[in-house]
Each structure stands twice: as structure tokens, then as C-alpha cells.
Amino acid sequence: MIKTAIFGVSVALAPLAASAQATLTAETTTPGSTPHYIDTTLAAILDSAGVATVQITEGATLTNSVQAVAQGQLDMAPAPLILPFLLSRGIGPYSGVGAEDGAEMAGNLRVLFWNSGSAQIFAYYNNNPIEDIRSLDGLRIWNGPPRGAALTSGRAMIQLLSGAKDGEDYEGIQTPWPDTVSAITGGGVDAWTIPEGLPSGREIAIAAAGGITMHDVPSDLLASELGQQILAAPGHAPYSVPVEAFRAAYAGNDITIVTDDDTFDSFATAFGQIVNAAMDEELAYQITKAYLEGEQRFIEGSPRGPFAMLSFGDIDGVSQGACGAVQIKMHEGAIRAFEEAGHSVADCLRP
Structure with missing residues (x-):
């Protein structure tokens, strides 16, 4: 399979040969984010394993990256799972694509592995405190980039x-x-x-300009009908971390963590590492195999590693934010790698 790389060169995604690495193009988010850490770590693992050289573009808008993978113009990207859902219906940021073409494009997407390491938080500066997070009318609130999954989740958080x-x-x-x-x-x-992600370099940078307070979702709101709807919404997954571990991750920074119990609870942005369905099966297998063998490096390579919620075990689909409204499949090569490592993969994720 030949794809046009984002750098304007053509690369061949042939079955992996013992004497040569594949060259892959990828897009990811800004440095300091969980997807960026995962993608750069994966690139280093694939290079050292002799599987592939990955050319990464940082600071991408993942709305565009997902469509580029679906169209065969990009090899790999981290996908908030709400984006394949929206693409499959030709709605939201993909309204210009249309339902028919959107469904066809979304059908070209396959997942190699999963994570849900980005939890929705609400925060403010201590010198301009919010007296009641349940009363936010009339405020100016940064709630995301101009479009895409993060904006949808940000608006959901404020409404919740x-x-x-x-x-x-x-x-x-x-x-x-x-x-x-x-x-x-x-x-x-x-x-x-x-x-x-935890800890967030972005929140640490924000706190460097003055102390901040960060909230989770109060338990009664998360358990409410709207809270449960948001947890089950396309692209979301439950998120819960012991509050002391959450606070320890920000130790030494002027960041106050507020919860109503002993856990930091919110909804996570469910991600899948996506490729095109046409990627060679052996190459997808080798990438996923190297990913699974690199578990220790992912977990220990950064303070955020233990909290990235990466998939290194059985895949039931529901815990990963799929097999519901989001109907995305895993790549056959990825399934083979997981099963050879002794892990089960749910039938709903099989092409």
C-alpha cells in the first residue's frame, strides 16, 4: 500500500522485512499532553525494535487527523473516539463530509490499542475564585479548541x-x-x-502564573441521569483515581485539588490509536506487538505513565469506550498481537 505522507513524500507500507523498517507518518497533540507522550514513546519503541520510523507532526487538530487517516493520507493518529462516531454520521465537525461519505470513511478506521488517560477537569485562579461551581452563569470559561471532541466534552462538563x-x-x-x-x-x-492527563504539564504551566484550584465532578452530579448519560456518551469512559495519588502527582506546584470524597472522579476522553484498515496485517501486528512488549517503558517513562490508562490486558470493548454508540473495530494484526500475548479481545471489536 502506498500513502502520501504529510511531508510530501511517498512511503511504502509493505509487509515488514527483517532488513528494513517501515516509514510511517503520524500526527499528535501538543507536547505535555497524554497523546503526545504515548505517540512519542511509541515512536521510540518502534524505532529501537526495528519496526518503523515514525515522522510525527505535533500540535495537530485531531479532527483533521482522523479524517486524514480515514482517507489514507496519514498512517497513524490518536483518535478521541467521539470523532469516528461523528465522522460515521457526517455530523458536527464533519457535517461538510455528509452522512454517506462519512460512513464510508469511518469504516476505513481500525484501532491498534486504547487509552483513556485524559480526565475532564474544572479549574480557576485562586485570586479570582469561583464561589460555587454549580453556578457558572455569566462567566467567561475556556472550554476547548474551536471545534472537535475536547470542545464537546468541555461544554458537557459545564452543563453537568x-x-x-x-x-x-x-x-x-x-x-x-x-x-x-x-x-x-x-x-x-x-x-x-x-x-x-495526570500530571498535566499544561496545568503546571498555568499554575506557574498563580495558584489554581482544580475540581472533579461531585459524586451526586456524576451519579445523576445527566452524569450517567455523559459517562456513556460517544467518546467518554469513566475515570477515577485516588485523590491522594492525584494530589501527589502535582506535589510542589501551587495546585489545590478539591473532591467530595477520597477519589478524583470525572469522565475520561476515550482514545484509540488508529490506522487505516488497509494497513498491512503484518505491519499492524508488529507495531502492536512492540507496543505490548514496551509496557514497562510506557508506564515508567513519565510521571503520567501510570495514569495513561493504556490497554495492556484483556479488551472487552465497553471499558475502552467502544462497542456501544461507537462502533469502531480493531485491526486484524492488532488482535493477533493481543491474543498471542494471552489477552482476549471482544467479538464486537473484530472486523
């Missing part, structure tokens, strides 16, 4: 906390990912909600 809707009850502020920190530290917003 307070019932407020963007553009009606509060002013939602959106900027491209690279401008997030400056938009918040510049004083133009009263609060922000972002899906963050």
Missing part, C-alpha cells in the same frame, strides 16, 4: 456542573491548542475546563 449552556448562560472561549496556556494566563477567562 451547573446546567449552563455555552452562548446562552456563559461565554465559552475557544482557542487553538497551542494558545491555551496564554489565553488562560492572560486573564481573559474566569475559569477553564480541559481534558487533562
